[in-house]
Amino acid sequence: MYNNPAQKFTGSCFLLVRKVENSVVFLGTSFLVHEKGYLLTAAHIIAGDHSDLMVVRPHDPEEFSSLSLEEVGAVSVDVVKTDVYHNVAVLKLSREFLIETPDHLIGQVGNLTLGTGLVNLGFPYGHQDMHLLAVRSSILSSKVKLGNGTKLLLFDSMVHDGMTGGPLVSVSDERIVGIVIGRFSPIDDGGDFSRGTNYPEYDTSMSYAVSIEYAHTLLDELDLNIS
Amino acid sequence: MVGGIFNPLLNSISTNAGWFFTLSVNIILLFVIYIMFSRYGEIRLGGDDAEPDFSTKSWFAMLFSAGMGIGLLFYGVAEPMFHFINPPIPVADQTEAAHQAMAFTFMHWGLHSWAVYALIALALAFFSFNKGQPLSIRTIFYPLLGERIHGAWGNLIDILATIATLFGVATSLGFGVQQINAGFSHLFGLEQNIGVQIVLIVIITAIATISVVRGLDAGIRKLSELNIRLAMLLLLFVFIAGPTMFILNGFTENIGYYLQKLTVISTWNETFENTSWQNSWTVFYWAWWIAWSPFVGMFIARVSRGRTIREFLMGVLCVPTLVTFLWMTVFGNTALFFEMFGGGGFAQAVTENIPLSLFLLLERLPLNGITSLLGVLVVISFFVTSSDSGSMVIDIITAGGNPDPPIPQRLFWAILEGVVAAALLVSGGLAALQSAVVATGLPFAIVLIVLCFSLKKGLNEYTGVQTFSVKAKKGKPKRFQIESSDIPPVIFKKKRQKKEDDNVQ
Numbered sequence: 001m002y003n004n005p006a007q008k009f010t011g012s013c014f015l016l017v018r019k020v021e022n023s024v025v026f027l028g029t030s031f032l033v034h035e036k037g038y039l040l041t042a043a044h045i046i047a048g049d050h051s052d053l054m055v056v057r058p059h060d061p062e063e064f065s066s067l068s069l070e071e072v073g074a075v076s077v078d079v080v081k082t083d084v085y086h087n088v089a090v091l092k093l094s095r096e097f098l099i100e101t102p103d104h105l106i107g108q109v110g111n112l113t114l115g116t117g118l119v120n121l122g123f124p125y126g127h128q129d130m131h132l133l134a135v136r137s138s139i140l141s142s143k144v145k146l147g148n149g150t151k152l153l154l155f156d157s158m159v160h161d162g163m164t165g166g167p168l169v170s171v172s173d174e175r176i177v178g179i180v181i182g183r184f185s186p187i188d189d190g191g192d193f194s195r196g197t198n199y200p201e202y203d204t205s206m207s208y209a210v211s212i213e214y215a216h217t218l219l220d221e222l223d224l225n226i227s
Numbered sequence: 228m229v230g231g232i233f234n235p236l237l238n239s240i241s242t243n244a245g246w247f248f249t250l251s252v253n254i255i256l257l258f259v260i261y262i263m264f265s266r267y268g269e270i271r272l273g274g275d276d277a278e279p280d281f282s283t284k285s286w287f288a289m290l291f292s293a294g295m296g297i298g299l300l301f302y303g304v305a306e307p308m309f310h311f312i313n314p315p316i317p318v319a320d321q322t323e324a325a326h327q328a329m330a331f332t333f334m335h336w337g338l339h340s341w342a343v344y345a346l347i348a349l350a351l352a353f354f355s356f357n358k359g360q361p362l363s364i365r366t367i368f369y370p371l372l373g374e375r376i377h378g379a380w381g382n383l384i385d386i387l388a389t390i391a392t393l394f395g396v397a398t399s400l401g402f403g404v405q406q407i408n409a410g411f412s413h414l415f416g417l418e419q420n421i422g423v424q425i426v427l428i429v430i431i432t433a434i435a436t437i438s439v440v441r442g443l444d445a446g447i448r449k450l451s452e453l454n455i456r457l458a459m460l461l462l463l464f465v466f467i468a469g470p471t472m473f474i475l476n477g478f479t480e481n482i483g484y485y486l487q488k489l490t491v492i493s494t495w496n497e498t499f500e501n502t503s504w505q506n507s508w509t510v511f512y513w514a515w516w517i518a519w520s521p522f523v524g525m526f527i528a529r530v531s532r533g534r535t536i537r538e539f540l541m542g543v544l545c546v547p548t549l550v551t552f553l554w555m556t557v558f559g560n561t562a563l564f565f566e567m568f569g570g571g572g573f574a575q576a577v578t579e580n581i582p583l584s585l586f587l588l589l590e591r592l593p594l595n596g597i598t599s600l601l602g603v604l605v606v607i608s609f610f611v612t613s614s615d616s617g618s619m620v621i622d623i624i625t626a627g628g629n630p631d632p633p634i635p636q637r638l639f640w641a642i643l644e645g646v647v648a649a650a651l652l653v654s655g656g657l658a659a660l661q662s663a664v665v666a667t668g669l670p671f672a673i674v675l676i677v678l679c680f681s682l683k684k685g686l687n688e689y690t691g692v693q694t695f696s697v698k699a700k701k702g703k704p705k706r707f708q709i710e711s712s713d714i715p716p717v718i719f720k721k722k723r724q725k726k727e728d729d730n731v732q
Binding site: 004007008009010011012015017018019020022023024025026027032044045047054056057069070071072073074075095096097098099100101102103104126127128129131161173 | 274692697698707709
């Protein structure tokens with residue numbers, strides 16, 4: 001049930017890092033969506049600083065590998081477009097690669113019903129110096145809308161911080177339906193939803209992603225045709 | 228004089244490669260049936276969300292029209308007569324001869340031929356609608372050849388498809404013009420000779436060429452629809468005016484006998500008889516269908532978007548096959564009735580002049596003058612529509628899949644089809660037409676067998692899990708130590724802070 005969507009998208013995931021002197025520091029997850037080297041991630045993990053961003057390919061996730069990478073090969077990416085209003089960023093690999101992408105990548109959020117099976121992918125413990133790619137399964141728990149109109153998908157697994165920026169994929173049609181943002185905080189005003197703050201004491205086993213439609217809009221504006 | 232080379236050529240290719248044609252069409256039929264019942268059958272042409280472009284009724288009507296053509300009019304009466312008076316496999320009595328005559332006719336026009344069309348139609352539809360490739364023959368080999376389809380291999384495939392289609396259509400035109408000539412001869416006493424036929428080719432090619440240049444697509448479509456109606460009218464007339472009960476009884480019996488003997492007659496290679504009967508029949512037909520396959524395949528592909536592969540293959544295999552069986556039974560059984568219970572002599576007359584066979588049959592029914600004229604009109608109409616749409620298919624192939632090729636190019640192919648048909652008729656008549664189609668069908672038969680592998684691979688990749696592949700073009704990425712960092716706060720800006728935030732670069 002989960003292996004097909006997981007297998008489909010493992011090759012799309014990259015560690016998003018920033019170059020600092022002779023090192024790179026981990027920021028979160030990003031994922032490929034176009035054969036010309038375009039990636040998506042959550043805008044907030046770039047924190048408005050578009051300089052020195054790079055991506056790193058993980059080990060082959062189908063092979064057993066060590067928890068931490070000592071040294072990594074990183075490729076520069078440029079921030080092509082961001083929508084901080086909806087927390088989406090489009091990146092582009094600065095070097096040319098021969099990239100093949102599967103068909104049918106982007107899904108329709110409007111068609112999702114509560115209880116739909118989901119998987120999300122990313123690097124959960126990147127902030128703790130562990131660089132394994134992990135797949136989580138969940139179901140769609142709720143569809144909510146922020147005060148500014150942004151559509152969010154709540155799902156019933158607790159994502160770790162390193163998975164932020166990764167794809168949320170519908171199991172049934174194996175298409176991306178959201179970009180993972182973080183954990184849900186059940187406080188009166190919506191917590192980090194609306195204020196941009198995150199209180200660990202309020203973390204729950206629920207997480208949320210922003211609807212993929214905002215990324216689709218950005219990609220359309222770039223004249224990128226994605227099925 | 229030149230005609231003397233065609234019979235030996237036909238015999239040489241048929242004798243040495245006949246087994247390959249027989250094997251190929253059987254492989255294709257089995258492959259198509261396998262795909263129909265396999266898990267690939269659930270794939271929808273155009274993607275999961277695709278809706279059929281045409282209602283099922285309209286789609287059936289289009290498949291129905293695809294099953295009609297000049298060949299049915301040319302051979303509908305003649306073929307059963309030939310097999311009846313000269314049974315391919317020795318028989319005990321004339322009942323068995325009649326059974327066998329209809330079974331061989333059904334075999335030549337039935338499931339095998341439509342499996343060939345279905346194969347190429349499915350490949351074109353799948354790679355075009357599901358994989359976004361242009362509607363061209365070379366692109367359906369992408370799973371096997373990769374980017375090489377844009378090079379010499381792709382060119383070779385398209386050239387073979389073009390030549391096969393050109394000669395396949397030219398052969399039909401050659402038959403058509405012979406039959407029109409025979410019709411005029413029957414009706415008005417016009418001589419049956421090459422000179423008249425060349426003049427007819429020039430006139431009818433000119434009509435088709437005008438329609439090509441002026442883009443009379445709507446006109447041609449209407450003509451085509453009218454044509455099918457006229458053909459069905461002719462069919463209905465023969466059914467009612469002919470031996471109706473004999474036809475009704477025969478229809479079911481012919482199908483039953485065909486299905487019962489299918490494995491025997493479709494794999495028969497005259498091995499132990501040491502004869503060469505198949506050279507001018509079965510081998511010719513297989514080559515003819517193979518040569519026609521890009522033409523019919525492209526038409527079927529274009530009208531079948533939104534169907535599942537299972538639905539598509541069942542439709543393409545069954546609907547036109549049943550139409551053809553109905554036609555062959557109405558005309559073939561009527562001819563058999565005249566021969567067996569009408570005093571005899573009919574078969575002899577038919578086999579002496581194949582193009583005249585339809586009119587000889589109509590002569591024995593009431594309203595002969597009207598129905599013969601109707602028959603000629605139907606053949607002319609088939610001729611014009613085949614020439615027009617045949618040149619369009621060649622245009623699309625030679626324009627790399629462009630569905631709207633330039634007019635000079637369409638003009639060139641439309642005229643060339645007429646020229647080829649005329650040249651073949653002048654140089655060797657029926658034998659030349661048959662030789663040309665067998666010679667050009669042979670290499671394309673190899674292409675179709677390879678296509679089975681390509682289509683299977685393409686379907687397999689489509690239904691299997693597709694994954695991302697990222698390969699560096701050159702050089703290696705820079706190496707860095709990787710470190711952890713603080714976790715950034717989540718921010719959704721409350722109001723859109725235009726431009727400076729949204730657009731970088």
